[in-house]
Amino acid sequence: MNFFQRIKVAIDVGYALEYLHHHCEKSIIYCDLKPSNILFDIEMVGHINDFGLAKILYEYRLNHPANQSNSAYKRNYWSQYGIGSESSTKGDMYSYGILLLEMFTRKRPNDERFEEDLSLHNFVREAFSDRLIEIIDPIHLQESVKGGTVVDITLNENRMRNDGLQCLNLIFDICLTCSAESLAERMGMNDDVT
Numbered sequence: 001m002n003f004f005q006r007i008k009v010a011i012d013v014g015y016a017l018e019y020l021h022h023h024c025e026k027s028i029i030y031c032d033l034k035p036s037n038i039l040f041d042i043e044m045v046g047h048i049n050d051f052g053l054a055k056i057l058y059e060y061r062l063n064h065p066a067n068q069s070n071s072a073y074k075r076n077y078w079s080q081y082g083i084g085s086e087s088s089t090k091g092d093m094y095s096y097g098i099l100l101l102e103m104f105t106r107k108r109p110n111d112e113r114f115e116e117d118l119s120l121h122n123f124v125r126e127a128f129s130d131r132l133i134e135i136i137d138p139i140h141l142q143e144s145v146k147g148g149t150v151v152d153i154t155l156n157e158n159r160m161r162n163d164g165l166q167c168l169n170l171i172f173d174i175c176l177t178c179s180a181e182s183l184a185e186r187m188g189m190n191d192d193v194t
Contacts, residue, residue, distance in 0.1 A: 003140045005044060006103045007171075012046035013038060017096060021089045021188070029088060033095035035102060093186045097121070097178025104171060106137035121179045124172060132168045 001009070013033070020028040030048065037050045098109055101120050109120040127135045177187050 008044070009038065009040075009046040010100055010103065010171075013048060013096065013099065016046075016048045017092055021092065027089065030092050030095075033092060033099055035099065038099075088183070089188065090183045090186045093178045093188065094180075097175045097180075097186075100171070100175040101179065104137060104140075104175070105135050106139070107135075121176065121181075125176055128172055128176060129169050132172060136168065 017030060017033070020030055028051075030051070032050060033048065037048055039047050039049050041047065098120060101124055102108060105120070105124065107120055107123070111120070114120060114123065124135060174187075177185065180186050
């Protein structure tokens with residue numbers, strides 16, 4: 001996928017989550033956003049699928065009012081939902097941010113280089129805003145290269161620095177805000193898609 005196709009997929013998935021969070025009769029928390037749960041139709045529109053965890057959580061909430069607590073449905077082992085927190089739309093935001101980081105860096109969150117305190121989020125945060133060219137998926141740097149020579153890549157990098165750095169900064173700022181460790185720092189999906 002080229003850069004603009006990835007942007008379109010990010011928007012498609014963002015709108016799908018926004019619909020689930022804010023336009024259903026009861027808010028639906030997806031709980032399982034990852035690349036393998038994104039499907040494409042014939043026109044390359046991204047759709048989320050596999051609502052197994054969302055359905056379980058929805059049925060649980062129907063049968064257990066908010067004032068009751070059941071630790072079996074707490075998502076403590078999912079760091080994206082916040083330590084000690086129940087599943088929420090902010091957890092979906094974390095997953096969305098990590099998905100975007102994967103899409104634009106082409107690095108997996110479980111990459112072997114991410115050990116101890118280094119994570120995909122921290123890797124990007126350390127490079128944000130002055131070294132984004134170093135961490136972006138190299139395919140983006142080669143998209144308009146004709147012939148693949150070093151000179152062409154250098155010219156393309158300069159073009160991206162001059163013309164696209166503001167766009168990259170905005171994209172990675174959204175990724176980092178969505179995948180912040182603190183639930184309070186994460187934006188909501190209506191903020192993200194607007």
